[in-house]
Amino acid sequence: MRAIRCHAFTGPNDLRLEDIPDPVPGTGQVLIAVEACGLGFVDGLLVQGKYQVKDPLPFTPGGEMAGRVLAVGEGAPGDLVGKRVAGIGKGGLAEKAVLPAIACAVLPEKFESAAAAASLINYGTAIYGFEDCGALKAGETVLVLGASGGVGMAAIDVSRGMGATVIAAASSEDKRQAALARGAHKAIDYTEADWRKALTEALEGKGLDVVYDPVSGAWSEAAFRSLAPGGRHLVIGFASGEIAKLPLNLALLKRASLVGVDWGGHARADAKEGARITRRLMELVELGKISPRADSVHALAEAPEVIAAMLARKMIGKPVIQPQV
Numbered sequence: 001m002r003a004i005r006c007h008a009f010t011g012p013n014d015l016r017l018e019d020i021p022d023p024v025p026g027t028g029q030v031l032i033a034v035e036a037c038g039l040g041f042v043d044g045l046l047v048q049g050k051y052q053v054k055d056p057l058p059f060t061p062g063g064e065m066a067g068r069v070l071a072v073g074e075g076a077p078g079d080l081v082g083k084r085v086a087g088i089g090k091g092g093l094a095e096k097a098v099l100p101a102i103a104c105a106v107l108p109e110k111f112e113s114a115a116a117a118a119s120l121i122n123y124g125t126a127i128y129g130f131e132d133c134g135a136l137k138a139g140e141t142v143l144v145l146g147a148s149g150g151v152g153m154a155a156i157d158v159s160r161g162m163g164a165t166v167i168a169a170a171s172s173e174d175k176r177q178a179a180l181a182r183g184a185h186k187a188i189d190y191t192e193a194d195w196r197k198a199l200t201e202a203l204e205g206k207g208l209d210v211v212y213d214p215v216s217g218a219w220s221e222a223a224f225r226s227l228a229p230g231g232r233h234l235v236i237g238f239a240s241g242e243i244a245k246l247p248l249n250l251a252l253l254k255r256a257s258l259v260g261v262d263w264g265g266h267a268r269a270d271a272k273e274g275a276r277i278t279r280r281l282m283e284l285v286e287l288g289k290i291s292p293r294a295d296s297v298h299a300l301a302e303a304p305e306v307i308a309a310m311l312a313r314k315m316i317g318k319p320v321i322q323p324q325v
């Protein structure tokens with residue numbers, strides 16, 4: 001089968017498309033024909049060896065995938081064969097991959113593989129972040145930093161679906177338009193020196209209740225300072241490459257909370273929680289409250305350049321690779 005292989009932690013440009021043997025499902029695993037594999041900033045960190053976990057070389061990147069089950073290993077439910085499933089694992093940038101059966105969610109007919117592979121991590125993070133960590137309520141106002149990225153777009157969709165007013169912050173007009181098209185009520189340019197003034201204007205006298213922050217750097221403290229009393233700042237990631245430091249007196253003065261949101265860590269600590277959040281994602285899709293989708297689809301051979309574009313801040317939304325096309 002064809003697969004993208006990482007032989008050294010030297011970044012996306014050194015990834016290679018190769019022919020390797022098909023994986024064999026082990027105990028409790030299923031083998032899937034990968035129809036779609038979502039890519040995120042994390043994949044860029046992984047192939048540079050900059051992620052908190054390093055896979056042994058060589059490896060096939062790609063963590064969130066959807067496809068049809070071809071075979072099952074010992075102890076995995078045989079009735080999964082032929083079903084379309086989605087799950088988080090390893091080696092999704094390939095024509096075939098194995099997943100733990102326990103990590104697989106059977107997809108409803110109307111939930112396309114590309115949309116499922118685009119949403120497992122980012123929508124899981126947004127649902128866990130807003131519902132469980134941020135206790136977002138209808139009528140509250142949310143600021144999404146890095147709003148046109150994969151994580152940001154999911155945050156817009158989920159918080160809007162929960163009845164919030166959503167202000168998107170992004171660096172270019174194209175990106176702000178994409179965030180508005182995804183459902184943000186307003187969009188501001190957070191690369192302007194006085195961007196907090198634009199934020200105050202966008203708030204129209206309302207308080208800022210929740211900050212969704214996958215970017216960090218200098219933006220974090222400025223956003224925290226804009227919170228209303230009782231506000232929650234959700235720490236999601238560090239796409240800017242800088243980890244912000246916050247003077248703790250601000251939390252006291254603002255009566256505001258800084259909340260870390262690590263969906264992956266939460267799901268690893270309790271597998272039942274990962275499954276619950278994925279079920280909640282499907283439920284919200286069924287209810288029509290959210291509409292996950294791939295923002296762009298690409299062939300397997302294009303995966304290295306897509307990862308490079310994410311690292312260079314050039315992508316808009318969530319890219320998905322379709323290895324069978």
Ligand SMILES: NC(=O)c1ccc[n+]([C@@H]2O[C@H](COP(=O)([O-])OP(=O)(O)OC[C@H]3O[C@@H](n4cnc5c(N)ncnc54)[C@H](OP(=O)(O)O)[C@@H]3O)[C@@H](O)[C@H]2O)c1
Nearest residue numbers: 040041146149150151170171214236237238239240261263
């Ligand atoms: N906590 C969790 O459970 C969880 C889950 C998934 C991902 N994450 C993290 O969330 C972050 C975003 O991931 P993503 O997949 O949404 O990435 P992405 O699609 O590449 O989006 C990141 C956004 O950050 C902004 N940005 C600002 N400075 C940047 C820089 N120097 N380089 C690249 N982007 C920059 C960009 O928007 P502008 O150009 O508009 O500034 C970009 O759209 C990553 O740190 C990732 O590790 C966390």
